[in-house]
Amino acid sequence: MAALWWAVIASGIYHGLNPGMGWPLAVSAALFEQKPSALLRALAALALGHFIAMTAILLPFSMMITLVEYEREIRIGAGVLVIALGLYLLINRRHPRFLARVKPSRLGLWSFLAAIAHGAGLMLVPIYLGICAVAELDAGHSAAYALMSSNIGLAFIVATAHTAAMMLAGGILAAIMYYWLGLKFLSKTWFNLDVVWALSLIAVGTIAIWHTLA
Amino acid sequence: MNLRPDPTFHATPQLAMAAPTENYAFTIMLSPDGSQSDGIAVVDVNPKSKTYGEIVHQVIVPHKGDEFHHFGWNACSSALSPLTGHAFLERRYLIVPGIRSSRIYIIDVKDPLKAKIHKTIEPEEVFAKTGYSRPHTIHCGPEGIYVSTLGGGGKDGTDGPPGIFIMDCESFEIIGRYEMDRGKQDKHYDFWWNLPQDYMVSSEWGLPPQFENGVVPEDLLSNKYGHSIHFWDLRKRKNIQTIDFGENYQMALEIRPAHDPAKSYGFCGVVVDTTNLQGAIFTWWRDDDGTWQSKKTITIDPRPEDADNLPELLKGFGAVPPLVTDIDLSLDDKYLYVACWGLGEMHQYDVSDPMNPVLAGKVEVGGIAKGTDHPNGKPFVYGPQMVEISRDGKRVYWTNSLYSTWDDQFYPDDEGGQMVMANNDENGFHLDKDFYVEFPKGYRSHQIRLEGGDCSTDSFCYPNV
Numbered sequence: 001m002a003a004l005w006w007a008v009i010a011s012g013i014y015h016g017l018n019p020g021m022g023w024p025l026a027v028s029a030a031l032f033e034q035k036p037s038a039l040l041r042a043l044a045a046l047a048l049g050h051f052i053a054m055t056a057i058l059l060p061f062s063m064m065i066t067l068v069e070y071e072r073e074i075r076i077g078a079g080v081l082v083i084a085l086g087l088y089l090l091i092n093r094r095h096p097r098f099l100a101r102v103k104p105s106r107l108g109l110w111s112f113l114a115a116i117a118h119g120a121g122l123m124l125v126p127i128y129l130g131i132c133a134v135a136e137l138d139a140g141h142s143a144a145y146a147l148m149s150s151n152i153g154l155a156f157i158v159a160t161a162h163t164a165a166m167m168l169a170g171g172i173l174a175a176i177m178y179y180w181l182g183l184k185f186l187s188k189t190w191f192n193l194d195v196v197w198a199l200s201l202i203a204v205g206t207i208a209i210w211h212t213l214a
Numbered sequence: 215m216n217l218r219p220d221p222t223f224h225a226t227p228q229l230a231m232a233a234p235t236e237n238y239a240f241t242i243m244l245s246p247d248g249s250q251s252d253g254i255a256v257v258d259v260n261p262k263s264k265t266y267g268e269i270v271h272q273v274i275v276p277h278k279g280d281e282f283h284h285f286g287w288n289a290c291s292s293a294l295s296p297l298t299g300h301a302f303l304e305r306r307y308l309i310v311p312g313i314r315s316s317r318i319y320i321i322d323v324k325d326p327l328k329a330k331i332h333k334t335i336e337p338e339e340v341f342a343k344t345g346y347s348r349p350h351t352i353h354c355g356p357e358g359i360y361v362s363t364l365g366g367g368g369k370d371g372t373d374g375p376p377g378i379f380i381m382d383c384e385s386f387e388i389i390g391r392y393e394m395d396r397g398k399q400d401k402h403y404d405f406w407w408n409l410p411q412d413y414m415v416s417s418e419w420g421l422p423p424q425f426e427n428g429v430v431p432e433d434l435l436s437n438k439y440g441h442s443i444h445f446w447d448l449r450k451r452k453n454i455q456t457i458d459f460g461e462n463y464q465m466a467l468e469i470r471p472a473h474d475p476a477k478s479y480g481f482c483g484v485v486v487d488t489t490n491l492q493g494a495i496f497t498w499w500r501d502d503d504g505t506w507q508s509k510k511t512i513t514i515d516p517r518p519e520d521a522d523n524l525p526e527l528l529k530g531f532g533a534v535p536p537l538v539t540d541i542d543l544s545l546d547d548k549y550l551y552v553a554c555w556g557l558g559e560m561h562q563y564d565v566s567d568p569m570n571p572v573l574a575g576k577v578e579v580g581g582i583a584k585g586t587d588h589p590n591g592k593p594f595v596y597g598p599q600m601v602e603i604s605r606d607g608k609r610v611y612w613t614n615s616l617y618s619t620w621d622d623q624f625y626p627d628d629e630g631g632q633m634v635m636a637n638n639d640e641n642g643f644h645l646d647k648d649f650y651v652e653f654p655k656g657y658r659s660h661q662i663r664l665e666g667g668d669c670s671t672d673s674f675c676y677p678n679v
Contacts, residue, residue, distance in 0.1 A: 024294075024676075028676050187225065190219050
């Protein structure tokens, strides 16, 4: 159980540190307005968009998983979906062009769309389903209604924990750039994680299926 | 794709200024009569090199009559915004359009000494996918590579207005037209933008029949060339405001926004005021309520001249107009360089206060009825034209041809191509005696691009500190 929660946090840190998920925009906002509070505001907008993307992906699964007799199939299906997206991103390295149409002032919307497009939410699904399964074992066989509300509650907690970790990691990095290092280090610390990202999706999906079958 | 951002991408203009200096310049070689193929000259600009100031490589294209003019990079510092998703592009390809043929060459300059053609986009593809013709200015931005065009459809390019189209920045496929609502815009020339503030500014020269066979004096005297600039909501692709400078301000050409994206102003050069032959620079800015404003902040007077010394076109005026044909702004937004192609002068204005430019320096070379020699004693034909500033602001390069048919009208006795350089140092703004590139016989020269970016290519996404 603890390992799964750590995975939620770790994926949040991973998303947060990736410049592609937006922390440089928070530095930019603070420089534009010449006040550090703008950094926090931009970070909050990015986090909100990310959070909504996470819950938008997790909630449908939280409903489905109430169908206890299909739990196994759903978990395998989710794993396959995540692997498929990973493979797709591995083959197609192009970034979706519609993201470039979002106005720079709408950071929340951009963050939401970027998280959806890159499968940041989907990456959490197998981890979340694993937590649900363990929680259910602990709770014994509850009524479907109670199970559903507990799953929905869990979805929010997972999304919150993940987003908080993301915001903290991105925020710390943004603050270090803003206060100490300067933007020179933006290009020095930015690594092309496209392949790693795609492989992480595949890995998460594979581990999930393996666990379900084991 | 790189594993790290290209080292020539810089978050801020300040960082770009502090980056290593350029070793090579890429300069257009154009055959004015189309008897030879056009090309790109790779010029050694490293003073420590044995071949300093020489053309060390040429990429000559297979077709003739393309008429190269402006060109640009496939990627620049704009890629450092997470919003675009292009952080790992390489600055590697030059996008070189032929403004007469509408053919576009993608030239791989990864190794400048072995630069070669990577891909050719045939004119038919440009016509079919965009309905535009005569591609001109190149900028890389959020949706890929943006290309402005001077002509619409049809043989003479007057079937529909010209505009901007977008190319994929990796495959170089033409995606399609940019505009969703062009408003009053019916002519085109240059464009540039402020990416974080999400606005674009575009300008107007004239339609193809007004320039391809030379300037049309009747059109000029009846003020039929462009005299407006257009402000766009960049990502909505919508013209939000058009400013008309006044119909006497003929040919509003180069758009130079401040490089620091925290600023909301820029400049536009006007070739000639038909009421008095002056050249003019307008400063444009956004005021507090969000509307765009403009004001004429620089005027340059014509020089009286005996009609006998003037080309046919100017005899009736008894004067040499300055002909402001190119301007360029240094990366620190401090100096605006203004090419006076008619007078044979390059002006340096201190524009620290953009509303009150001050003439800080001046170089005389070439010029109508003047023909000032280069300090090394060699001739400089035509006048100072396409100007490019090094990132650190210390070297200013320029060439001398404006446009094949126009050169012949304003300088009927001249022929050739030169590229020169002026230093901007503790001794002020002055030509470098030792840098003088003579172009091969039959070639003229036009726009210059510097290795690693220069002052009219890169768009920055982060404000200076």
